[in-house]
Amino acid sequence: MKQARGVVVLLAVAAGLNVACGALRFRTPQRTGQDLVVLLPDAPGTVGAADVSNPSGSVELDTARASSRIRAGRAPGAVSELSEAEIQRLFGPALAAQPPAPIQFTLNFRFDSEELTDESRALTTQVLQAVKNYPVPRVTVIGHTDTTGSTSSNIELGLRRANVVRSLLIETGVEATAIDAASHGEAALLVPTADEVFEPRNRRVDVTVR
Numbered sequence: 420m421k422q423a424r425g426v427v428v429l430l431a432v433a434a435g436l437n438v439a440c441g442a443l444r445f446r447t448p449q450r451t452g453q454d455l456v457v458l459l460p461d462a463p464g465t466v467g468a469a470d471v472s473n474p475s476g477s478v479e480l481d482t483a484r485a486s487s488r489i490r491a492g493r494a495p496g497a498v499s500e501l502s503e504a505e506i507q508r509l510f511g512p513a514l515a516a517q518p519p520a521p522i523q524f525t526l527n528f529r530f531d532s533e534e535l536t537d538e539s540r541a542l543t544t545q546v547l548q549a550v551k552n553y554p555v556p557r558v559t560v561i562g563h564t565d566t567t568g569s570t571s572s573n574i575e576l577g578l579r580r581a582n583v584v585r586s587l588l589i590e591t592g593v594e595a596t597a598i599d600a601a602s603h604g605e606a607a608l609l610v611p612t613a614d615e616v617f618e619p620r621n622r623r624v625d626v627t628v629r
Contacts, residue, residue, distance in 0.1 A: 454489040455509070456480065457501055461520065471495050521629040522549045525609075526584060528622045531568070533579045546584075547591050549628045557629050558593065560584045562602040565621040566614045570604060577602030584624050
């Protein structure tokens, strides 16, 4: 079965209905004798796919607002596209109640240094604004390096880079307890390289705000 990406919403979910996905699901207490499954784009606007099945058959949802209606003992109905107005009527309150989707940033650093590049220093204002948009923010900062240097020294360098970003957030008023900092060193390369290769894009801190 295909792993879904995007947002899947279910109305009146019945026993025996399977949605192959790792996406968000909403349930309502309404019982209408049939089920409605809808695939919505995720926060960046990306539309994935979802397999919807029960013992009588299956269908695939792979376009924005694609939907299928299911009745007990019958295969999922033909796929149709709901209008935006229908989405809001059926799922508006549930969608509005969801917290903002996580936002990710990548901040790059100079070689063998905890100093941000000029471009990434300018990007920090966007990171700070994103944190302020969350009522109760949680921030994860993960430091990375390229493959120059030893594994142990790169773990230490990655952590120093992560702590630079953590300190920057704390200085602007973010609670220290809301920030988790860690280092992957050279273990999670953005651009795969051999050992001892200078690669500026791997010298980074990944920031996730949720």
